[in-house]
Amino acid sequence: MREIKFRGKRIDNGEWVYGYLVKQFGVFKIYDDSSEDFGNWIHEVDPETVGQYTGLHDKNGREIYEGDILRLWRSVGSNGELRREHYKPLPVTYCNIWCQFVANDESTKNQYCIWSDFGAFEVVGNVYQNPELMKESD
Structure with missing residues (x-):
């Protein structure tokens, strides 16, 4: 069964908390x-x-959340080496058209299926704590 959970930054202390979301x-x-x-x-x-x-x-076993920034590789060699790194880190967003989470490239208007378009990916930060990663990639 698919695990449905969320994360968010606490108002009182700014720490991340994980679990069930309620409004x-x-x-x-x-x-x-x-x-x-x-x-x-x-x-x-x-x-x-x-x-x-x-x-x-991701390739290190870390959970991937909406808002994370991913470093991406197009392929993985037969010995597990990562090849053909994508040229910039991309944020994870939800695409209503494809009904799935994607790596979103705003500059080119491309959206990539994380699980099928890339051989490997790694969480390098998120758009809330590491916005400079997105500025460096422009």
């Missing part, structure tokens, strides 16, 4: 079901930082 009375909250502190498992988050888990992992 209640106009306020976005994430229920952190991994927390063992039951008195502190509901956190208000900045709605601008909320991103959904894509269901994919």
